[in-house]
Amino acid sequence: MMGLVFTELLESAERRYGLEAVDATLARVETSTDGSYTAVARYDHRELLRIVVGLSKETGEELGTIVQHFATDLLDTLLQRPEATTAAEASGTFELLEQLEPTIHASVRTLHPAAAPPRFDCAREPDGSLRVVYRSHRCLADFAAAMIRASVARFGERISIERRLIEAEDGERHEFRLSLDEES
Ligand code: HEM
Helix, strand or coil, rough: EEHHHHHHHHHHHHHHHHHHHHHHHHHHCCCCCCCCCCCCEECCCCHHHHHHHHHHHHHHHCCHHHHHHHHHHHHHHHHCCHHHHHHHHHHCHHHHHHHHHHHHHHHHHHHHHCCCCCCEEEECCCCCEEEEECCCCCHHHHHHHHHHHHHHCCCCCEECCCCCCCCECCCCEEEEEEEEEECC
């Protein structure tokens, strides 16, 4: 996974939990780099998971809360990147998710050939909900869910999210069904 994700995790954690907590976490977690990452290099995503678990042990914060904070901060940063220019026009989460595959993650693949962003296939359903199928060899579905929730919060929307695991011969997929709440 691109080092950018690692550098963002450490910056986000430093802002929220302080430099001491981050240093103590990196000292207790096994990393390939002694805890120093560069944005353009690539690292094993399991290392990212180890750091998140380490931060939870170090700070006593729930794992889910750490992942959500990270996703919120990461989405803010990613939306400012050149690959996300088209996202500036998205009026809400449905449109942002619909742009991920054809434009945003597609430009990531073009600009960074070694990157392997996940696939998000979207379809509008007759009842107005959005069906999103997430597929990735990294299986970071909890993180994908946190990124979707971060988007909902960012746009100030009221959207219910249901999640379902789909077992297919060529690997697991996660289906998210997003429905606008009646009163929104
Ligand atoms: C709601 C919006 C978004 C969602 C749900 C989302 C989801 C994800 C997830 C779950 C990953 C982790 C890798 C994996 O699962 O295999 C990822 C990676 C990534 N995403 Fe997104 N993303 C979003 C927006 C963006 C935006 C706006 C950018 C702008 C540049 C972006 C760029 C990237 C990059 C560079 C990676 C790392 C790819 C790699 O290292 O191979 N994402 N994204």
